[in-house]
Amino acid sequence: MPIPPSSLPAALESPAAARVGAVLVIDLDALVANWRDMARRVAPAECAAVVKADGYGLGAVPVATALWQAGARSFFVADIEAGVQLRAALPDARIIVLHGAPTGTEAELARERLVPVLNTLGEMERWQAEGRRQGNPLPAFIHIDTGMNRLGMDAADFTRLEQDAPSRLDGIALQGWMSHLACADHPENPMTAEQLFRFRNILGRLPRAPASLSNSAGIFHGTDYHFDLVRPGIALYGPNPAPWLPNPMRPVIRLLGRILQVRDVPANVTVGYDATHRTQAPARIAALGLGYADGYPWAGAGKGHVMIAGHKAPIIARISMDLVTADVSAVPEALLRVGDWAEVIGPSRDVDQVAAEAGTIGYEILTRLGRRYHRIHLAQG
Numbered sequence: 059m060p061i062p063p064s065s066l067p068a069a070l071e072s073p074a075a076a077r078v079g080a081v082l083v084i085d086l087d088a089l090v091a092n093w094r095d096m097a098r099r100v101a102p103a104e105c106a107a108v109v110k111a112d113g114y115g116l117g118a119v120p121v122a123t124a125l126w127q128a129g130a131r132s133f134f135v136a137d138i139e140a141g142v143q144l145r146a147a148l149p150d151a152r153i154i155v156l157h158g159a160p161t162g163t164e165a166e167l168a169r170e171r172l173v174p175v176l177n178t179l180g181e182m183e184r185w186q187a188e189g190r191r192q193g194n195p196l197p198a199f200i201h202i203d204t205g206m207n208r209l210g211m212d213a214a215d216f217t218r219l220e221q222d223a224p225s226r227l228d229g230i231a232l233q234g235w236m237s238h239l240a241c242a243d244h245p246e247n248p249m250t251a252e253q254l255f256r257f258r259n260i261l262g263r264l265p266r267a268p269a270s271l272s273n274s275a276g277i278f279h280g281t282d283y284h285f286d287l288v289r290p291g292i293a294l295y296g297p298n299p300a301p302w303l304p305n306p307m308r309p310v311i312r313l314l315g316r317i318l319q320v321r322d323v324p325a326n327v328t329v330g331y332d333a334t335h336r337t338q339a340p341a342r343i344a345a346l347g348l349g350y351a352d353g354y355p356w357a358g359a360g361k362g363h364v365m366i367a368g369h370k371a372p373i374i375a376r377i378s379m380d381l382v383t384a385d386v387s388a389v390p391e392a393l394l395r396v397g398d399w400a401e402v403i404g405p406s407r408d409v410d411q412v413a414a415e416a417g418t419i420g421y422e423i424l425t426r427l428g429r430r431y432h433r434i435h436l437a438q439g
């Protein structure tokens with residue numbers, strides 16, 4: 059399904075692209091390069107790939123398939139539904155389910171060879187019972203909270219686990235202890251070091267097993283944070299996982315919106331819903347074929363720019379459901395063609411920038427990328 063980058067111009071002219079208002083180009087080579095970069099940083103620890111939320115909006119199956127071919131062996135998803143879908147594509151991968159094993163799902167988890175992250179003693183007991191039913195211990199991670207207070211075993215459960223760990227672990231094929239950092243992308247926050255301290259303390263009180271603490275940002279806090287397995291998500295997809303550094307990752311997506319119509323307007327007219335934008339001078343305005351229904355944030359009204367043939371065109375007015383308007387007055391007339399593509403996200407304006415303009419985070423921009431986009435996957439064959 060992926061095409062070589064050299065075929066992109068033709069793919070953008072294809073009948074499939076002609077039928078939609080916007081195209082999402084996903085560079086699987088860049089994704090793979092980002093995973094290899096992270097894997098190199100953490101070796102000899104194992105580098106998993108977090109592909110929850112449909113691979114952060116880019117498609118869990120194409121993403122995980124490319125990473126599997128590059129050597130990734132462990133994949134984190136949020137729920138069983140996503141795990142089952144990924145299992146169909148990757149029969150031999152280790153697929154780990156962060157939400158754990160809700161009551162009644164144990165048999166299906168086992169059948170699909172999914173590895174739940176168990177968050178409570180109750181879940182552990184039910185997983186043990188399932189293993190007994192199946193006649194062999196079933197694999198699981200166990201999540202112990204170190205300060206996030208979201209998922210993971212709380213202090214009361216942990217005390218009981220510590221008291222009789224051997225019997226509580228009996229019949230579970232323990233794949234590892236894990237915890238999750240709350241503030242790793244803010245290096246000045248002392249909580250990260252506190253969580254490391256707590257995690258080490260916890261590990262010292264439990265039977266030995268592989269340990270996993272870090273998400274993308276955690277990896278950049280140094281080898282102390284790598285343990286045996288790291289769980290990068292966002293870094294693989296291009297946004298900056300360590301905002302205190304220049305972005306070390308390669309951009310993975312380009313979002314292109316079609317120029318549907320261009321008009322010249324005089325000064326002192328308004329553009330778009332609620333007439334929020336008023337022209338100060340005569341202007342040329344382009345309507346582009348994507349909107350908030352495609353995940354382009356409504357809060358991004360009047361913020362940032364798109365790129366047309368190498369020229370910046372500021373986004374103006376409200377974001378509509380299926381349309382964005384840009385002031386293209388500065389784009390040379392010969393380069394401004396109806397039917398051409400404007401770059402909305404890409405090297406000229408990355409996901410982090412779009413997010414910042416709309417008061418949100420890159421994670422949200424990615425995971426809300428629309429279903430309507432014609433998606434083109436690039437990979438050097």
Ligand SMILES: *Cc1c(COP(=O)(O)O)cnc(C)c1O
Nearest residue numbers: 108238273274275289290291292
């Ligand atoms: C989402 C998630 C990750 C990945 O986080 P990134 O910041 O995207 O790298 C890792 N571990 C857990 C438990 C998560 O929920």
